[in-house]
Amino acid sequence: xxxxxxxxxxxxxxxxxxxxxxxxxxxxxxxxxxxxxxxxxxxxxxxxxxxxxxxxxxxxxxxxxxxxxxxxxxxxxxxxxxxxxxxxxxxxxxxxxxxxxxxxxxxxxxxxxxxxxxxxxxxxxxxxxxxxxxxxxxxxxxxxxxxxxxxxxxxxxxxxxxxxxxxxxxxxxxxxxxxxxxxxxxxxxxxxxxxxxxxxxxxxxxxxxxxxxxxxxxxxxxxxxxxxxxxxxxxxxxxxxxxxxxxxxxxxxxxxxxxxxxxxxxxxxxxxxxxxxxxxxxxxxxxxxxxxxxxxxxxxxxxxxxxxxxxxxxxxxxxxxxxxxxxxxxxxxxxxxxxxxxxxxxxxxxxxxxxxxxxxxxxxxxxxxxxxxxxxxxxxxxxxxxxxxxxxxxxxxxxxxxxxxxxxxxxxxxxxxxxxxxxxxxxxxxxxxxxxxxxxxxxx
Amino acid sequence: xxxxxxxxxxxxxxxxxxxxxxxxxxxxxxxxxxxxxxxxxxxxxxxxxxxxxxxxxxxxxxxxxxxxxxxxxxxxxxxxxxxxxxxxxxxxxxxxxxxxxxxxxxxxxxxxxxxxxxxxxxxxxxxxxxxxxxxxxxxxxxxxxxxxxxxxxxxxxxxxxxxxxxxxxxxxxxxxxxxxxxxxxxxxxxxxxxxxxxxxxxxxxxxxxxxxxxxxxxxxxxxxxxxxxxxxxxxxxxxxxxxxxxxxxxxxxxxxxxxxxxxxxxxxxxxxxxxxxxxxxxxxxxxxxxxxxxxxxxxxxxxxxxxxxxxxxxxxxxxxxxxxxxxxxxxxxxxxxxxxxxxxxxxxxxxxxxxxxxxxxxxxxxxxxxxxxxxxxxxxxxxxxxxxxxxxxxxxxxxxxxxxxxxxxxxxxxxxxxxxxxxxxxxxxxxxxxxxxxxxxxxxxxxxxxxxxxxxxxxxxxxxxxxxxxxxxxxxxxxxxxxxxxxxxxxxxxxxxxxxxxxxxxxxxxxxxxxx
Numbered sequence: 001x002x003x004x005x006x007x008x009x010x011x012x013x014x015x016x017x018x019x020x021x022x023x024x025x026x027x028x029x030x031x032x033x034x035x036x037x038x039x040x041x042x043x044x045x046x047x048x049x050x051x052x053x054x055x056x057x058x059x060x061x062x063x064x065x066x067x068x069x070x071x072x073x074x075x076x077x078x079x080x081x082x083x084x085x086x087x088x089x090x091x092x093x094x095x096x097x098x099x100x101x102x103x104x105x106x107x108x109x110x111x112x113x114x115x116x117x118x119x120x121x122x123x124x125x126x127x128x129x130x131x132x133x134x135x136x137x138x139x140x141x142x143x144x145x146x147x148x149x150x151x152x153x154x155x156x157x158x159x160x161x162x163x164x165x166x167x168x169x170x171x172x173x174x175x176x177x178x179x180x181x182x183x184x185x186x187x188x189x190x191x192x193x194x195x196x197x198x199x200x201x202x203x204x205x206x207x208x209x210x211x212x213x214x215x216x217x218x219x220x221x222x223x224x225x226x227x228x229x230x231x232x233x234x235x236x237x238x239x240x241x242x243x244x245x246x247x248x249x250x251x252x253x254x255x256x257x258x259x260x261x262x263x264x265x266x267x268x269x270x271x272x273x274x275x276x277x278x279x280x281x282x283x284x285x286x287x288x289x290x291x292x293x294x295x296x297x298x299x300x301x302x303x304x305x306x307x308x309x310x311x312x313x314x315x316x317x318x319x320x321x322x323x324x325x326x327x328x329x330x331x332x333x334x335x336x337x338x339x340x341x342x343x344x345x346x347x348x349x350x351x352x353x354x355x356x357x358x359x360x361x362x363x364x365x366x367x368x369x370x371x372x373x374x375x376x377x378x379x380x381x382x383x384x385x386x387x388x389x390x391x392x393x394x395x396x397x398x399x400x401x402x403x404x405x406x407x408x409x410x411x412x413x414x415x416x417x418x419x420x421x422x423x424x425x426x427x428x429x430x431x432x433x434x435x436x437x438x439x440x441x442x443x444x
Numbered sequence: 445x446x447x448x449x450x451x452x453x454x455x456x457x458x459x460x461x462x463x464x465x466x467x468x469x470x471x472x473x474x475x476x477x478x479x480x481x482x483x484x485x486x487x488x489x490x491x492x493x494x495x496x497x498x499x500x501x502x503x504x505x506x507x508x509x510x511x512x513x514x515x516x517x518x519x520x521x522x523x524x525x526x527x528x529x530x531x532x533x534x535x536x537x538x539x540x541x542x543x544x545x546x547x548x549x550x551x552x553x554x555x556x557x558x559x560x561x562x563x564x565x566x567x568x569x570x571x572x573x574x575x576x577x578x579x580x581x582x583x584x585x586x587x588x589x590x591x592x593x594x595x596x597x598x599x600x601x602x603x604x605x606x607x608x609x610x611x612x613x614x615x616x617x618x619x620x621x622x623x624x625x626x627x628x629x630x631x632x633x634x635x636x637x638x639x640x641x642x643x644x645x646x647x648x649x650x651x652x653x654x655x656x657x658x659x660x661x662x663x664x665x666x667x668x669x670x671x672x673x674x675x676x677x678x679x680x681x682x683x684x685x686x687x688x689x690x691x692x693x694x695x696x697x698x699x700x701x702x703x704x705x706x707x708x709x710x711x712x713x714x715x716x717x718x719x720x721x722x723x724x725x726x727x728x729x730x731x732x733x734x735x736x737x738x739x740x741x742x743x744x745x746x747x748x749x750x751x752x753x754x755x756x757x758x759x760x761x762x763x764x765x766x767x768x769x770x771x772x773x774x775x776x777x778x779x780x781x782x783x784x785x786x787x788x789x790x791x792x793x794x795x796x797x798x799x800x801x802x803x804x805x806x807x808x809x810x811x812x813x814x815x816x817x818x819x820x821x822x823x824x825x826x827x828x829x830x831x832x833x834x835x836x837x838x839x840x841x842x843x844x845x846x847x848x849x850x851x852x853x854x855x856x857x858x859x860x861x862x863x864x865x866x867x868x869x870x871x872x873x874x875x876x877x878x879x880x881x882x883x884x885x886x887x888x889x890x891x892x893x894x895x896x897x898x899x900x901x902x903x904x905x906x907x908x909x910x911x912x913x914x915x916x917x918x919x920x921x922x923x924x925x926x927x928x929x930x931x932x933x934x935x936x937x938x939x940x941x942x943x944x945x946x947x948x949x950x951x952x953x954x955x956x957x958x959x960x
Contacts, residue, residue: 072843098845106843114836118858120616122458127854128844141458155454159616174840181844 017185017217018048018071023080025063025070029290038290040066042241042297043080045411050184053211053218055232055249057225057264059286063241064221068187071219072104073097084185102132105178109190111170115162121148121173122158128180147176150213151206168199172206179214188220192227204231225268229253237261240286240297247419257414257421259304259433278441284327291334296424299404300327304436306424308402316440317367322377325363326396329380332356332389345387356384376400403430469613476612480605487598490553498649500544505740507536508802554594555653559587562657564713565676573674580715581707584656588717591654595646596639624862627941634937637869640930648739651732656715659733661687662726664894675712685712691724698911706915719915722904727916731923733896738927741806741813741879741891746872748814750864753821757860758852760822761829762838768826775819783816787882791889804895809882813875824867825860832859862942869935873928880924898924 023044029037040063048054056064069075071082077090084103092100105128108114115124122144129140145155151172162170171191178186188207192200208231210216222228228235229249236246237260245258256262263280282301293299307319314322332353337345344350360381369377376399383392397405403424412426413419425433470477488495511533519526551557561583563573575583610622628634652658661671666688674684694710696703696719704710704720718727756775760768787809794800794808802808832838833856841851882890883899891897898920905916 069839074839074843101843101845106840108836108840110836114840116835116837116855118620119854120619127841127846131841131844131846131850138458142455145455145458158454158458161616161619163620164618177840177844 015050016047017050017085018219019081019083020047020071021045021081021083023067023070023082024078025066025075026078036290038288039241039292040289041070042289042292044238044241044243045080046236046243046246048185048217048219050217051211051215052233053220053231055228055235056219056221056238057223057228057235058238059264060223061286061289062238063289064238065189067238068106068189068219068221072106072187073101074106098132102181103183104185104187105181105183106187106189107171107175107178107191110194111167111174112194114174115170115177117162120159120161121153121165124162124173125177125180128177132181134181143180144176147179150179150210151176166199167195168203171195171199171203175203175206175210179210182214184215185217185219188218188222190222191220193222193224200227207231225253225265237264240292241289242297242422243420244298244423245414245419245421247415248417251415251417251419255415257419257426257433258423259302259425259437260298261421262433262437263303278437280437280441283324284331287330288334293405295401295403295405295407296409296422298423300330302404303440304423304425304433305404306402306430308400311373311400314373315367318364318369318373320440321363321367321369322373322396322400325360325377325380326393326400328356328359328363329384329389329392329396332384333393335389337387341387348386350385350387353384353387353389356381466609466613473612476608480601480608484601484605487594487601491594493547493550493552494650494653496547496550497544500540500547504537504540504544505803505807507533507540509807511536512798512802552653554587554591554650556587556658559583559590561587561715562673564674564682566682567676567680580656580709580713581717584715584717588654591650592643592646595650596642599642624941628937631937631940633933634940637930637932637934637937640926641934644735644739644927644930647732647735649736651736655726655729655732656717657687657726657729659729659896662691662729663733663896666691666725673712673714675714690714691720694720694724695722696720696724696908696913696916697722698908698913700912703912705912706919718919719913721901721916722908722913727901727919730896730901731898731920734898734901734920735923737804737806737891737895737897738876738879740803741810742872742875744807744810745813745817745875746868748810749817749821749871750868752814752818753825754857754860754864756818756822757825757829757864758856760826761833761856762848762852764830764833771822775822778816779819781816783878786816787812787878788889791882795888804892806891809879809890813878817871817875820871821864821867825863828863829856829860832856862938866935866939866942869931869938873931876924876928876931880920 023041024039025041026037026039028034042063044067046054056067058064066075070077073082073089073092080090081088082090084100087100089097089100119127122141125144125147126140129135129143134140134143144158148155148157153169153172153176157165157169162173165173175191191207192203195203204227207218211218218231220228220232232249234247235249235252237244237252237258239260244260245252245256252261253265256265259280260282263282266278266280280303282303284301287293287300296302299305305323307314311319337352341350341352360377364377376396380392380396383389383395407424409422409424409426411420411422414421414426423433424430425436511529515526515529515533518529556562559575561574561580563571563580566572571577571579574580575586578586606625647654660668665671667686671687672684673687673690674682675690677683690710690712694704694712694714694716696705704716704724706719707717708719709715710720714726716726716728718731721727721730756771760771790808790812791800791805799808803810835855838851838855841855879890880897880899880902883897884890884903886900886903890899893900901920902917905913905918905920908914909917
């Protein structure tokens with residue numbers, strides 16, 4: 001990539017600015033009768049070095065914005081620590097917290113909602129200074145004008161209202177406000193995704209210039225992979241509250257290790273029509289963050305899932321069919337039954353799930369199913385038809401669960417540059433991700 | 445306008461000057477300000493005693509109310525301290541009343557002394573004692589029209605002050621308020637509401653000068669020495685009589701020969717624009733006195749309710765959770781108390797205490813109405829408040845450590861204030877009607893007699909509705925309808941003005957465009 005020259009890969013001696021360890025953020029779940037908590041961030045550890053840009057990608061709802069907000073102490077962490085220059089900010093409160101807030105600021109996604117329409121641009125940018133009683137009034141005004149020119153806006157905009165600006169200009173105002181207190185660390189929460197493409201490029205290059213000028217450290221939250229690839233030194237990929245893979249940007253994009261990263265990257269359209277790319281699709285939808293799988297987060301959808309030992313010899317198509325069928329049963333288990341249905345179930349008159357038979361037939365259409373597998377499937381079908389999909393789910397789990405369903409993988413170092421991936425397949429006893437994906441893709 | 449600042453001068457202005465205050469900007473370009481301020485000064489000066497009197501009267505009521513409450517609270521702890529509070533109250537009130545007395549002696553331009561309408565006919569048919577010897581009706585009409593014109597013009601001139609500020613002294617070329625004002629300027633129904641409000645406020649402020657007689661002479665102490673009037677007898681002599689005795693012969697009792705109707709003179713040469721009451725008192729004077737107490741009580745009640753609703757809506761939206769739930773529970777509790785029952789009970793309990801005496805019982809009513817109204821206002825503005833609390837700019841303010849109080853004040857309140865204004869002006873109608881209903885019921889409810897109250901006039905005229913004395917019930921009823929409709933119109937106007945759906949169609953956004 002041509003832009004590789006512009007990026008300065010962090011050197012060995014770069015000092016660590018932010019260190020996140022075992023961070024968890026759960027919503028709800030407290031109280032005796034509460035539903036299980038929503039695990040927005042579920043045990044995340046990583047470091048950000050001074051002066052670098054870390055990209056954080058993942059599909060919507062994976063917890064990346066929550067992670068960003070928790071790192072700025074805008075949300076209280078449920079567990080774990082966030083060390084900023086050696087201070088654990090999860091323990092700060094009151095005056096200390098307010099003082100610390102000078103160090104870290106945020107740029108918001110939606111420039112329409114991040115600026116108060118009833119204040120002038122000058123007041124908006126000055127407010128952080130006012131809140132911290134920064135120097136004298138004249139100094140503050142001068143600083144605001146400096147910031148306006150730093151983000152490329154003329155002085156005369158001081159007395160205008162946000163209403164009078166375009167989206168890109170409003171985002172510049174938001175950036176100026178974030179810079180007012182001279183922070184070292186900025187969380188950029190989807191800073192360009194609400195903007196026109198032509199404006200996106202300008203804002204991104206502005207962010208790059210500002211990073212150089214003020215020696216800033218960025219955490220860039222985005223779902224646009226090309227933006228992340230362009231601006232980031234390192235990239236973390238998040239799925240369902242966990243970091244799946246983290247490493248140097250170029251390396252990660254060129255040679256991803258984790259099955260999830262690979263499927264994410266395979267979704268980028270290939271501009272070269274002669275090149276055939278392998279498209280890895282994940283089956284189904286992500287599970288709810290309040291009902292995450294017990295083992296690996298991706299185990300319900302993984303394209304490279306490990307087979308249990310007793311079924312290791314199963315055909316790839318059949319294995320895929322079994323996984324799909326398990327997903328169907330899981331969906332059924334999520335449906336809440338009405339009282340009428342419960343009464344019918346009690347008296348063996350339940351028929352709402354009779355179509356499971358068709359689902360089974362569709363799933364295993366044209367696949368040869370050995371008797372011992374078929375037996376288990378039929379047992380599960382009967383359970384579902386009786387109105388007990390949860391039992392069926394447990395039955396299938398007991399029969400077909402592998403290490404992916406049972407155990408959470410460790411973070412394996414997968415490259416010399418210090419890239420980590422969260423997958424059982426990196427352990428010595430299992431076949432690695434790539435050959436499996438290639439084989440399974442070929443068998444389609 | 446947009447070229448008022450050149451780029452270099454903005455930096456200079458902002459950073460090399462000790463302050464950017466309004467006075468500095470006015471000193472730089474005093475002409476528009478002077479052109480506005482001198483007429484405004486003259487307008488206020490000619491009625492200085494009236495404005496001052498209103499101010500002193502409000503301070504007086506405030507001091508009595510606040511010190512009274514402190515007195516009660518302190519009284520639980522130490523009677524000695526309570527005595528000190530009482531002494532303080534007596535001292536301040538005494539001082540305020542003496543200031544008020546001095547103000548009352550100052551002349552005003554549109555007073556009844558300058559344009560008198562009370563006089564008597566001489567045997568040769570000419571009028572003596574009235575302004576320029578005009579008929580009492582003409583003199584009264586002249587004074588009434590002058591005062592109304594003065595009040596409306598003063599209100600307009602005060603608004604013009606804002607326009608002068610906007611065009612000459614404000615640093616921003618455009619603010620969101622401009623849009624609201626522009627929308628309201630094209631909103632006839634809302635303007636009707638504003639005019640009604642100004643007219644009724646004028647009645648409350650200038651009531652004694654607007655009426656053909658005074659409340660003290662005609663209603664409260666018609667048999668005091670100051671309440672004697674002169675009139676021309678049928679025998680052609682000029683006699684002196686107490687206003688009370690004259691009232692006795694000017695009753696409107698429904699029969700043709702015992703009725704002083706709208707726009708007529710009674711036998712004592714007194715002009716009655718709205719006729720007389722069944723006890724012979726002047727209805728117009730009565731209505732002006734009633735306007736004052738109505739505007740004060742309903743104004744206090746709705747202000748109190750709005751302040752409580754505003755504060756609680758900010759707290760419940762910003763902190764939400766159990767605080768919100770707590771307020772919700774309290775509000776539901778207050779709503780479930782039957783309002784009329786509470787009013788009757790409280791009026792009875794406080795009937796003979798100092799609290800029941802402030803503003804002739806009006807202060808207590810204002811407190812009760814504020815207490816029963818705030819939950820409705822709170823519910824109405826809680827939604828918008830919750831919505832604005834979700835905006836990113838509130839998160840942003842938290843992220844740089846802004847204090848919660850400032851966040852609520854600067855980032856949430858301005859968005860809720862408009863809604864609050866709309867709902868407050870819509871709810872004040874209900875308070876006005878309830879207030880009149882209490883006076884209508886009488887029996888110790890509502891404003892204590894003899895202080896005029898609209899509801900009592902309606903009640904007095906009840907049995908004469910279909911007689912020649914129809915005016916007694918009809919006119920107060922129409923006044924109430926007009927005021928309530930006006931307040932609703934005002935609410936409609938504000939709602940339409942702050943509604944973002946209303947398009948103003950000016951090109952400000954385009955003018956500021958360009959660049960990324």
